[in-house]
Amino acid sequence: MLGKFIAGKFLQYLIVIFLMLTLNFLLPRLMPGNPLVFLAGEDVGFMSSAEKEAILDKYGLNDSIIEQYGAYIKDIFTGDFGYSYQQKRPISELLMERLPWTMLLTGLGLVLSTIIGVMFGAISAWRRGTKTDANLLTVFMFLSAMPSFWVGMILVSIFSAQLGWLPVFGAESAWSNYSGIDRIIDIGKHLILPLATLILISVTSTFMIMRYSMLNVLGEDYIMMAKAKGVKEKVIKYKHAMRNALLPVATVFMLSLGFTLGGATVIETVFAYPGVGRLMFESVLSRDYPLIQATFLIITFSVVIANFLADLIYPLLDPKVGSRNG
Amino acid sequence: MKRSFFSVGLILLLFLSNFNPVQAKEKVQSLKVGITKDENGLNPYTYVTGYPGLDLVNLLYDTLFILDENNQPEPWLVKDYKVTEDGLTYELTLHDNVKWQDGKPLTADDVKFTMEYFIKYPKSRFTNPLKTIKSIEVSGATGITLNLSQADPSFMIQPLADLPILPQHIWSEVSTPDDETNALGSGPYILEEHKSGQYYKMKSNVDYFKGAPPISELIFPIIEDTTAMYNALQAGELDAISSSISPELVEQFSSNPALKVVRGPGYSTSLFQINAEKYPMTETAFRQAIDYAIDKENLVNTVLLGYAEVGSPGFIHPSSAFFNSDLKPVYDKEKARQILEDAGFIDKDGDGFREDQKGNKIDLTNLVYSGNPIRIRTAELISEALNEIGIKNSVKAMDSTTVDSLMWPDFDVSKGRDYDLGVWSWSNTMQLFPDRMNDLFHSDPAIGSVNIGGYKNPEFDQLGEKLKQTNDENERLSLIKDMQAFVASDTPFITLYYQEIVGAFNPAKYDQYVFQVGKGIINKLSFVSSEKSDLAGNDQTSSETEVSADSKTANASSDNGGNNTSLYVFGLILLGAVIGFVFLRRKKKDKGNDDFDF
Numbered sequence: 037m038l039g040k041f042i043a044g045k046f047l048q049y050l051i052v053i054f055l056m057l058t059l060n061f062l063l064p065r066l067m068p069g070n071p072l073v074f075l076a077g078e079d080v081g082f083m084s085s086a087e088k089e090a091i092l093d094k095y096g097l098n099d100s101i102i103e104q105y106g107a108y109i110k111d112i113f114t115g116d117f118g119y120s121y122q123q124k125r126p127i128s129e130l131l132m133e134r135l136p137w138t139m140l141l142t143g144l145g146l147v148l149s150t151i152i153g154v155m156f157g158a159i160s161a162w163r164r165g166t167k168t169d170a171n172l173l174t175v176f177m178f179l180s181a182m183p184s185f186w187v188g189m190i191l192v193s194i195f196s197a198q199l200g201w202l203p204v205f206g207a208e209s210a211w212s213n214y215s216g217i218d219r220i221i222d223i224g225k226h227l228i229l230p231l232a233t234l235i236l237i238s239v240t241s242t243f244m245i246m247r248y249s250m251l252n253v254l255g256e257d258y259i260m261m262a263k264a265k266g267v268k269e270k271v272i273k274y275k276h277a278m279r280n281a282l283l284p285v286a287t288v289f290m291l292s293l294g295f296t297l298g299g300a301t302v303i304e305t306v307f308a309y310p311g312v313g314r315l316m317f318e319s320v321l322s323r324d325y326p327l328i329q330a331t332f333l334i335i336t337f338s339v340v341i342a343n344f345l346a347d348l349i350y351p352l353l354d355p356k357v358g359s360r361n362g
Numbered sequence: 363m364k365r366s367f368f369s370v371g372l373i374l375l376l377f378l379s380n381f382n383p384v385q386a387k388e389k390v391q392s393l394k395v396g397i398t399k400d401e402n403g404l405n406p407y408t409y410v411t412g413y414p415g416l417d418l419v420n421l422l423y424d425t426l427f428i429l430d431e432n433n434q435p436e437p438w439l440v441k442d443y444k445v446t447e448d449g450l451t452y453e454l455t456l457h458d459n460v461k462w463q464d465g466k467p468l469t470a471d472d473v474k475f476t477m478e479y480f481i482k483y484p485k486s487r488f489t490n491p492l493k494t495i496k497s498i499e500v501s502g503a504t505g506i507t508l509n510l511s512q513a514d515p516s517f518m519i520q521p522l523a524d525l526p527i528l529p530q531h532i533w534s535e536v537s538t539p540d541d542e543t544n545a546l547g548s549g550p551y552i553l554e555e556h557k558s559g560q561y562y563k564m565k566s567n568v569d570y571f572k573g574a575p576p577i578s579e580l581i582f583p584i585i586e587d588t589t590a591m592y593n594a595l596q597a598g599e600l601d602a603i604s605s606s607i608s609p610e611l612v613e614q615f616s617s618n619p620a621l622k623v624v625r626g627p628g629y630s631t632s633l634f635q636i637n638a639e640k641y642p643m644t645e646t647a648f649r650q651a652i653d654y655a656i657d658k659e660n661l662v663n664t665v666l667l668g669y670a671e672v673g674s675p676g677f678i679h680p681s682s683a684f685f686n687s688d689l690k691p692v693y694d695k696e697k698a699r700q701i702l703e704d705a706g707f708i709d710k711d712g713d714g715f716r717e718d719q720k721g722n723k724i725d726l727t728n729l730v731y732s733g734n735p736i737r738i739r740t741a742e743l744i745s746e747a748l749n750e751i752g753i754k755n756s757v758k759a760m761d762s763t764t765v766d767s768l769m770w771p772d773f774d775v776s777k778g779r780d781y782d783l784g785v786w787s788w789s790n791t792m793q794l795f796p797d798r799m800n801d802l803f804h805s806d807p808a809i810g811s812v813n814i815g816g817y818k819n820p821e822f823d824q825l826g827e828k829l830k831q832t833n834d835e836n837e838r839l840s841l842i843k844d845m846q847a848f849v850a851s852d853t854p855f856i857t858l859y860y861q862e863i864v865g866a867f868n869p870a871k872y873d874q875y876v877f878q879v880g881k882g883i884i885n886k887l888s889f890v891s892s893e894k895s896d897l898a899g900n901d902q903t904s905s906e907t908e909v910s911a912d913s914k915t916a917n918a919s920s921d922n923g924g925n926n927t928s929l930y931v932f933g934l935i936l937l938g939a940v941i942g943f944v945f946l947r948r949k950k951k952d953k954g955n956d957d958f959d960f
Contacts, residue, residue, distance in 0.1 A: 069763035204594040308585040
């Protein structure tokens with residue numbers, strides 16, 4: 037039964053993936069402009085038409101759209117992302133350089149903001165209608181209303197430019213050849229501000245979900261029952277209420293997990309953090325088709341996989357889902 | 363006892379440190395210069411931007427001549443040179459102690475090889491200027507003679523002061539130069555490391571033929587966000603930056619005691635581009651009215667806060683030797699209205715906007731790059747001015763690639779254009795060569811390769827043809843002045859301003875920067891030690907003006923600093939208020955309600 041469930045889901049996902057691959061191919065080409073200036077360099081204006089054509093030929097941009105699509109699909113199935121037009125390096129190499137940083141930043145950001153959001157969400161719901169609840173809501177709404185680049189710049193100007201405590205840019209002082217514990221400290225220092233920004237702007241969604249989910253659970257009869265039985269407050273709070281309320285949070289967590297590989301473009305740009313988000317942004321600006329395709333592909337794939345995993349894990353977390361299907 | 367040794371040591375150190383500053387000027391351990399883009403491989407085929415990309419390339423490679431801070435060519439790899447009177451033969455003698463960074467000698471054969479290589483594998487910037495060379499003769503290790511098929515007045519600038527010389531023993535085996543990653547040259551610095559998207563690291567080439575360069579290790583961190591770059595410089599994490607400081611921040615920077623700010627003329631030319639192929643912009647009167655409606659001086663003062671020079675209607679920068687000083691920018695709204703009335707652009711239906719000569723409504727779009735606040739403000743002001751004289755138009759900001767694809771599809775003017783008006787800008791090379799007037803306005807796409815307005819005027823074409831056939835310097839000068847006058851009256855586009863370049867650096871770390879006119883402080887001259895005294899001497903007399911701390915601007919800057927601090931204070935108070943609010947209310951609540959109140 038479970039096998040059939042998985043197979044059905046799998047087929048669904050195959051269709052989704054195919055659609056995404058196609059969109060992924062078409063979108064960059066539907067954008068106005070083309071990568072010529074980035075292929076030819078700054079003095080593209082002084083090139084003859086023949087020279088420009090030669091460049092487009094070299095990169096296969098004069099082939100028909102069908103031919104290009106064929107080559108693209110073939111490349112994907114051979115696991116070859118090709119060369120970046122702009123950086124003239126294998127894309128897999130570029131991604132391997134950027135992915136660890138992105139995963140460090142967004143992964144840690146997701147975990148921490150989830151923990152913080154869950155904690156405060158639970159407190160807020162537990163004390164629903166009190167001033168604590170109202171205050172927490174105010175603070176979190178305030179946080180979510182702040183644009184990330186603004187938060188980032190304020191943090192930089194206070195902690196880096198004014199106080200000089202933390203570095204302004206980069207993921208590490210790579211040129212200073214730190215090693216071992218020094219390097220870890222260096223990376224940590226560089227991580228604090230972008231991570232703080234990321235948490236500040238993303239924590240609210242978990243908070244809100246946790247709060248509403250917890251409120252729902254607290255309204256259930258079994259909580260009333262537990263209270264009537266005289267079960268300890270702590271036990272009701274942590275065992276009966278919070279654990280059950282975590283389910284929607286888990287879903288959102290899984291979905292966000294898919295997006296972590298896409299990086300946090302704005303924050304990476306403000307802090308000059310060498311992540312995938314920035315790579316993607318650059319590739320769009322420079323119409324670097326292969327790189328656009330590769331970075332978007334990573335995001336789409338990881339979102340699909342995270343969804344798939346969520347579907348698989350959900351029955352385990354909540355036996356009710358599994359039993360309905362099985 | 364130990365303690366006294368320690369203090370003696372400290373005193374000694376103090377003494378030594380007193381001497382250090384003198385040495386520090388000659389040898390700097392490590393210097394960090396922020397750049398905004400990854401430039402890929404730093405060889406002449408793979409770098410990305412003309413500035414600062416090519417300047418980084420030039421730290422690794424050498425050219426035969428070099429442009430000094432006023433953009434006049436001076437010998438570099440070349441020791442002696444002779445040019446025949448007809449301008450057709452260049453006899454060059456190289457320095458004889460030049461070595462590639464791998465120790466092999468650089469000879470005249472490498473020069474010949476490089477010129478032939480760029481013809482074989484074109485890279486338009488370097489290849490096109492080489493096309494006038496008819497033959498190359500090598501004599502011995504250092505002698506080389508270039509025979510030209512026709513005299514070329516800018517031959518010393520391009521190719522001679524522009525073409526990086528490649529090592530034959532490496533490039534003779536390279537057949538796909540666009541994918542080549544090798545960056546070994548003969549230059550003052552050796553590329554040690556490049557981390558994509560993060561930084562370049564160079565070390566000094568101690569065997570450099572002009573003497574070891576003054577900086578042992580040069581690091582170029584890549585920071586795309588200019589605000590982040592400014593912050594890093596303010597915080598002391600960078601020692602200099604490649605990008606010019608935006609006008610509104612100049613005062614804040616000059617009030618920072620740790621930084622020195624230098625400003626000077628820039629050659630990047632901002633203009634109001636007109637699609638001269640599309641009615642009603644085809645009408646000269648209509649274009650002239652636009653010119654009269656725009657207050658260029660006001661743009662310089664309000665948008666650029668004075669950090670720019672008002673555009674000459676003839677395009678060419680006032681500091682150029684070819685500048686036509688008879689031309690003055692115009693601004694007269696009444697006259698603009700009059701011109702439109704006379705030409706038949708009259709508001710017949712009384713909606714406040716003029717109709718065209720056939721009575722059809724006019725509604726134009728004014729394109730601008732969305733990533734450039736200065737240009738957007740410029741576009742807004744112009745749009746307002748045009749609305750005031752009754753030309754209905756609106757600003758549309760789009761990303762640069764999209765704007766390019768509308769105004770200059772495929773970067774090929776023969777492929778037409780799809781826009782009305784736009785705020786545009788040409789980079790500094792356009793001002794280096796007065797002959798570029800032909801590229802800008804000639805109606806034949808093969809000659810007018812950057813005539814993105816599709817401007818056509820046989821009279822101008824005649825002037826252009828004449829210029830191409832003239833070698834005499836005086837005749838050329840008068841022709842170029844005529845062309846400027848022609849352009850000023852016929853207004854194919856409107857030159858708005860030349861934004862100044864404002865550089866900033868940390869003088870405690872290194873202060874031997876040279877401000878190159880039209881470019882700024884990040885150039886090869888800033889990072890080599892030879893002839894430094896000479897250049898430093900010129901420094902005083904060059905057109906560069908330093909923002910001094912006691913000038914009027916400094917007063918304004920303290921106000922500006924105040925504004926900035928108040929921003930932080932405001933932010934902190936806001937945060938404090940929120941936190942205080944929460945805590946106060948929580949305390950009250952703790953006294954009162956029960957936790958089980960749900």
